[in-house]
Amino acid sequence: MSRSLLLAMLTAGLFATALSTVALAQAEDDAPPSGWRPNFVTRVPQAKMKAAFPKGATVTGKAMLGCVADKGGRLVDCKVLREDPVGQGFGEAALSVVGYERIATKDAQGASVEGRPVRTTLEFLAPGDANPDWVRKPNGAEIANVFPKKALDRRVGGKATIRCKATVEGFLEACRVLSESPQGMDFGGAGLQLAPQFRMSPKIRGGRAVAGGEVTIPITWEEPRGAAPINTTSIVLDPPWSRVPTQAELAAAWPKAAAGEPFGQAALRCVLMKTGQLRSCDVISENPRGKGFGKAAQDLSKLFMVNIGPADAKTFKDYKIDLPFRFRDPAAPEARKLTKPRWIRTLSAEGMAEVYPQAAAKAGVASGLGAATCAVTATGELADCKPARETPAGLGFGAAAVEAVKLMRMNPWTREGDTVDGLTVTIPVQFTLDVKAQDEPAAPAGKPG
Known part of the structure; x- marks a missing residue:
């Protein structure tokens, strides 16, 4: 396994005196069009939000206000920019409570924010509704254990x-880095490494758990202090797996002690051997505890394999892998979704040229779009592919997309801890014909020697 395939390697140095914190912020993007993002230091108290809920409203609603910051960080001259749903009083409700909010009086560069435009979005929850909230978050030691190596070296x-989406089960998915500081120290990557260890209560609307709730999670690593030894073994994130458990194997591993539980979570830290197998897997996260999910994850770890070539094995060093698991009751309806495939193998430009549809080339069409829908196997291969759509129609771009994706392969285990086995994916493929290459005359044949 070459170093280029070790994605986001982080040092697992743990300082006994390092303090780390994690919080939960509202997920709305309050940055105005200018791109300046205010730092809210005080939000409207929940009791005030509840009291301001419009009397005529029947559902959860929100309103976006456009305001101006004064020198004390208050929001003044506010106007309603948007409300949803319209006509139920959420704009007026937001204006009645926005006075409780405060932003930092200086920006990141130390300049006063007085007179700057500020947007704020206020959401009013209907009775019985709720937004995602903490069920489990990594503790200080777990956060410190992914302290980026660059930052450790510089103390x-x-x-x-x-920012992540919370699933119905309370898992986090589709996580992305919004910001990190200082730049270039890999704190964003460290935050993503922690994502599988979070659990949230689901978003509740109309008395039902629904997906789609977004959460914004600020995480702080304080400056390391003391002279505690540093563990320099690198942690590998999301390696290119060659084998992972199938969906049937995951279902068979559902713990008997978890009867009645809808789902569970576990995360392991394992040693990666030169053979590509895992050993010495320790449970670093389990929720709910005492239901057997950690033991089930340890049993399944024997089914994982990373492809390590002979050349890589010669220079192989000690690595550890953080391996997340999502467990779902096998008797429940399928709830997995493929949010963002991680491609290990794609088609080269030369290969794309070879499958360019001849009908389109003969018609002088230099570009087109085709899409193929495929089933994903436990190894990340694509099978049973069929044309899904094509533009322009009737020139073979759909069939060409099927040919193009046959050699593609995605990482079969997701960053969130799911197998892709049995899922379906629709892959759009953009085709462009190299007209210059088509027009160039063939090189003259050389004389035999």
């Missing part, structure tokens, strides 16, 4: 803010 602390 500097840092911050990262990640």
